[in-house]
Amino acid sequence: MNLPDIRVGNGYDVHRLVEGRKLILGGVDVPHSMGLDGHSDADVLVHALCDALLGAVGAGDIGKHFPDTDPKWKGISSLHLLKEVMRMCKGFKLANADSVIVAQKPKLAPYIPEMKKNIAAILDVEADQINIKATTTERLGFAGREEGISAYAVALLVKNDRP
Ligand code: MG
Numbered sequence: 001m002n003l004p005d006i007r008v009g010n011g012y013d014v015h016r017l018v019e020g021r022k023l024i025l026g027g028v029d030v031p032h033s034m035g036l037d038g039h040s041d042a043d044v045l046v047h048a049l050c051d052a053l054l055g056a057v058g059a060g061d062i063g064k065h066f067p068d069t070d071p072k073w074k075g076i077s078s079l080h081l082l083k084e085v086m087r088m089c090k091g092f093k094l095a096n097a098d099s100v101i102v103a104q105k106p107k108l109a110p111y112i113p114e115m116k117k118n119i120a121a122i123l124d125v126e127a128d129q130i131n132i133k134a135t136t137t138e139r140l141g142f143a144g145r146e147e148g149i150s151a152y153a154v155a156l157l158v159k160n161d162r163p
Contacts (some may be wrong), residue, residue, distance in 0.1 A: 004159070006157065007057060007092065008154060009106060009155050011049060011062075012151070012152050013048045013151055014044065016147065017037070017149060018148055019035075019147050021036060023035040024043045025048070025111065026111070026115025026132060027077065030106060032105070036148075039068035039072070039075075040076045040077070042077065044150060044151045045115065045132065046127065048151040049153040050062045050078070050151055052084055052137065053155050056089070057088065069119065082119070082122050092158060092159055094125050095129070095157065096129045096131070096156055097129065097154065097155040097156070097158040099130075099131065099132050099152060099154075100135060101134045101150075104135075104137065104143055109134065113127075115132050154163075
């Protein structure tokens, strides 16, 4: 049987919540009293998605390509990193990506459509190919104590028919 060349990858990331930083999720500046700490804009959702894409093509992880010791990536929008990652997936197109943001606060539902739009535009797909879910942990663990936010993502890539 001739199976299509499809690849799956998964990604996971965590960033610490601190005062005096913006909360950027899926490229959206979400109003909140705290933000995520990190070398880039610390967009935990986009980082998990980058790792899912890199995983699918067997290209390692985000830390390998964009080390936090490199001043080049300081304060950079993670959507820019996502664009670089999609270039590394040359020869493949995204079938779909699914993700979960794990955060006790704030309520993220109102911002999800814009996150999907931002990510779909970078990956050159329709917004309905990107799914973003949000959950709390019922106040359990580091997310529940509002010490940090984590994100999980899976991505399915299909080899381009065109050479
Ligand atoms: Mg990260």
